[in-house]
Amino acid sequence: MSVGITAETGSPIRLQSRSSVLAALRRTADRRARGGAAMVVEGAYGSGKSVLLEQLSVETGLPTLDLTGVGAERDIPFAGLNRISPPHGSPPLPEFPIDETEPVAWQRLWRELGRLLDHGPLLLRVDDAHLLDTPSLRVLALLARRIERLSALLVLTAEPVHEAPGQPLDGIPRSRLAPLDFSDGMRLLYGQARFPPSPEVAEEVVASSEGNPLALVEFARALTARQSIGLAPPPLVPPHDGRFRGETRRRLWSLPDSARELVMLTVVHDRLDHEDVLAAAPLAAADPHAWSTVVGSGLVELGEGGPRPAGELRRRCLETDACPGELRRARLSLARELEGTRGFEGGGYRTPAPRHRAEVSADSPERLATELERTAHEAESDGEHDRASRLYERAAALSHHDESKGLRILAAGYDAWTGGEPRRALVMTRRARTLVRSSGARGMRDLLHGGVELCDGKPATAVRELTEASSALLDTDRELAITALMLAGDACCVTGDYREYYELASRAEWLRRPDDSPNTALVLRNFTAMSATFQGRHEVAAPALREVIRLADRATEPAPLVLAGNAAFTLGDPAVSHRLATRAQRTAEERGETVQLPWASVYVSLSALLLERYSEAESSALEGVRISRALGQRNRMIDHLALLALVAALRGEPETVEIRLKQATEHGLLSRGLGRPDAFCSWAAACAELAHGRPVRAVHRLRLMDSGIGGFNPAVRVLAAPHFVEAAVSCGEPDDAVRLLGAFDHWVSSTRSTTRMALSHRCHALLAERPADADERFRAAIESHRESGGTLELARTELLYAGRLRRARKPAAARELLDEAGAIFDEYGAEPWSRRARAELRATGRSVPTRSSGAVNELTARQAEISRLVAEGATNREIAELLYVSDRTVEHHLRNVFANLGVRSRTELAKLLR
Secondary structure, eight states, X not given: OEEEEOTTTOOEEEEEOXXXXXXXXXXXXXXXXXXXXXXXXXXXXXXXHHHHHHHHHHHHOOOEEEEEOOGGGTTSTTTTGGGOBOOTTSOOXXXXXXXXXXXXXXXHHHHHHHHHHTTSOEEEEEXXXXXXOHXXXXXXXXXXXXXXXXXXXXXXXXXXXXXXXXXXXXXXXXXXXXXXXXXXXXXXXXXXXXXXXXXXXXXXXXXXXXXXXXXXXXXXXXXXXXXXXXXXXXXXXXXXXXXXXXXXXXXXXXXXXXXXXXXXXXXXXXXOOHHHHHHXXXXXXXXXXXXXXXXXXXXXXXXXXXXXXXXXXXXXXXHHHSOHHHHHHHHXXXXXXXXXXXXXXXXXXXXXXXXXXXXXXXXXXXXHHHHHHHHHHHHHHTTOHHHHHHHHHHHHHTOOSHHHHHHHHHHHHHHHHHXXXXXXXXXXXXXXXXXXXXXXXXXXXXXXXXXXHHHHSOHXXXXXXXXXXXXXXXXXXXXXXXXXHHHHHHHHHHHTOHHHHHHHHHHHHHHOOTTOOHHHHHHHHHHHHHHXXXXXXXXXXXXXXXXXXXXXXXXXXXXXXXXHHHHXXXXXXXXXXXXXXXXXXXXXXXXXXXXXXXXXXXXXXXXXXXXXXXXXXXXXXXXXXXXXXXXXXXXXXXXXXXXXXXXXHHXXXXXXHHHHHHHHHHTTTTTTTOHHHHXXXXXXXXXXXXXXXXXXXXXXXXXXXXXXXXXXXXXHXXXXXXXXXXXXXXXXOHHHXXXXXXXXXXXXXXXXXXXXXXXXXXXXXXXXXXXXXXXXXXXHHHHHHHHHTOHHHHHHHHHHXXXXXXXXXXXXXXXXXXXXXXXXXXXXXXXXXXXXXXXXXXXXXXXXXXXXXXXXXXXXXXXXXXXXXXXXXXXXXXXXXXXXXXXXXXXXXXXXXXXXXXXXXXXXXXXXXX
C-alpha cells in the first residue's frame, strides 16, 4: 500500500491492492455494532471494483441493497434511487418522484433504511456511482457522511475523476485500487488462458495488460495455441469484441467532435503541452468544455508534462480503433503547427513535425522507420526514455530487415530498462532473440537481460551475462561495454563473488585510456580502488578512491556518481558520500534514468547511517523499498530491507529488527544468493543481540558473515569489526577480535576517518589489559567522537567506559559519563541502551526514577510519520506494513503521541494535524 494526495482536493487517497481494500472493508464491517461506516473505492474501468463488491457480500454475509449506475439515465433525477434493489424477501422501496427535492428524498431514504435495519445490519452496495444522476448521488453522499448513526455499511465504487472541491463524494473515506502486481497478474493469466502460455509469453502479456484485470482476462482468452508457445507474437491489444476495447470505442465515439479532436492529438503525440494541443485543435479551442469532457471520459489524463492517453494500453486501443482519417488529420495538423519550431541550444525541445509529416506521407515504411528512430534518439537525449522506447518499437514494426528490426527492438528495450520498466525490457530481448546475428546486437541483448537479473533475479547469472555482454560490445560500442562491465562489478559485490571482481578489475585496468570522459574514467578507476580495498591493500586503495571522488566533480551520469558515493563512504567521509549519492538521485530523476534510483538511495541511507542521522536513513530506506517494489527491483528492495534492519538494530529495536529480517528472507534473500544484504542482515542481528546483552549470540551472528550466502564478505566484515570486538571481549574470546581489529586499523589508517578512528580507540580500550592503557584509549575515543559529531556511538563508548570505571570503584566518574549517555539514548529513543545506562547508574549507588513513556514533549521523526499516516486514515496494521514494524510498536508510539499532544483519539489527532 502507498499513500498519495489528490492534487484537486488535498484529501488523502490510499493506493491499495485488492486484498488490502477488501481487508479494510472487512474491518469496517466488523465494527458495525458500534455504528455504520462508508467508503468510496476508486478504480479504472476493468480494475475489478464489481468483483470486489461481490467478494465483500460473500465475506460479510449481510443482506444487501444493490444499486448500479447507468450512464443512459444520468439526466433523469432520482433514476438511481428508484433502481435500488432491496434485500431478498423485502418489499421494494417507495418511488422517488423526479420533481422531489433532495432533502425530502434524503428523509424518505433514511426512514426506509431505518425500517429495514429493524431486522439487522445491512450492506448497501453502489456500483459505478460516477454514472448516477446528480440528485441520487448527493442523497447517497448525505447518507454516507451520516452513516455512523445506522448499523449499515455503505460502499460506493467509482472511476477516479479530476474533481474540484465541493463535489458530491467529498468528505467520504476513499481507497484507490492499484494495478495488479506482476505475481497476481501471472496467477490470473494462467487461471484464464485456454492454452497455458510459456513463461516468456506470459510475462509479455502481463506487461501489455498494465495491471488491468479485465484486459488481462481478455488477453488470456484470446491467446491462440501458436501464440502461447511463442510461434506467433502475442496480441498487443485485447480482442475487438471484448468489453475493454468495446468500452474504449464507446467512450471515444460518444465524445463531441471537439473533444475527440483532442484525444486524437494525444494518441499521435503524447508529449505536448496545452498550448501546442489547442493550437493544432481549432474545434477544441472554440469549446470551453472540451478539456473537462475529455478528462471525464477516462481516455486522457493530465500529467505534469501535459495531456496524455490514460496508459499505453489505452493508447494502442485508441490508435487501432480510431477513424484513420481523424488520425491523419491530427498528424497533419500537428505538423503544420510545429513546422519550423527551433530547439533550444544544447538540447531541450525538438520539433516532432517532420515525423508527423512522414507518417502521413507516401514514403516507404523504412524511411518512416528511420524518421521515427531519429525522433526516438532525440527523446532519449532529453531523458524521455518511455517515449523513446515506444518510438523505437514503432520503428521496428515498420522495418523489413531482421537485423535492423532486432536492433530497434533492443533500443526500445534499453530505454524501457533505463526508464524503470524491466519487464518490458525482457519482452524486447525475447522479441529480438531470433532477429539479430551480430555480436554487438547479442551483447546488447545480454546487457539488458543481465541488468534485469541484477535487480530482480539471480545476480550470479547477471555476472556471467554482463561479462559476456561487455566482451561482445567492446568492438561496436565501448561506452556500453564499460556500462556492462560496471554492472557486472556491482553484481559481484551483491553476490559476494570477489574473485570474479578482481578479474573484472584487471580487465578495467586494461581498458583505461588517457582520453576517457570523466564518467568512463571514474567507472574504470573505481574497479582499481575497490579491488584493492577488498584485498586489504589500503595503501593502493586510498589514493584511487580519492581520485574517484575528484572525477565525480565532472561526472554527469547517475551511475558513476553512485560509485563515487560508495568511494567516499569507503574512505569514511559520510558527508561527501551523502552529497554524491543525493546528487546521483537528482541526476537520475533529471535524466529520466529511473532504473538508478534504488541503487543511489542505498548510499543515501548508508551515509546517513554513518552520520548517525537515523531518521533520515530509515526514511530513505523505506522510500527505497517503495521505489524498488514499484520498479520490479526486488534485489534492491532486499538491500533496503537489510539497511532498515541495521537502522533498527543500532537504535536498539530488536522486535523491529526481527520483522525486517523476516521480510528480507520472505522476499528471496536466501534463494537469490544475495551475499551483501545477507552480511548486513547478520550484522543487524548481531547488533540487536548486543543491545540486549547477549554477546555470545552476537558473536555467532557476526561469524555467519564468513559462512553465509556470499561466503567471506571483507567489506561488511570490516565495517562490523567494532561490534565483533565488543561482543568477543564480553564473552571472553579476544583472540579473533585482535585479528579482525588489525584489519580494521589498517583500513582506518588509510582513510583518516575520525568517526572510525574513535571506534578503533574504543576497541583497543576494550582489549587493553592495563587500566591506564584502557583509560587513555577511552578518552581518545570520546574526543574523536566529539570531533566527528557521532553522538550515539559517543554514548555507547561512554556506557562501556562507565562500566569499566564502576568495576574499578570510581563511581563518581562513571555517573558523569552515564548521565550524558542516558540523555543521548533517550533522545534517540534507543530504549534497550537507555535501560542499560539506568542499570549502570543504579549499580553506582544512585537512585534512578522510572522514565515516563511520554517524557519527550516534541514528537520524534517516527512518531511524526505515524501521526501523519493516522491522519490520512491508515490503520495500525497498515502503518506497520508501510514502516516494516510491528503493530505493537505502532501502538506504543501512538500512546506517546497522544500523551505529548494531549489528544485522546485518532479523530482528534487527525483534526489537530489538518
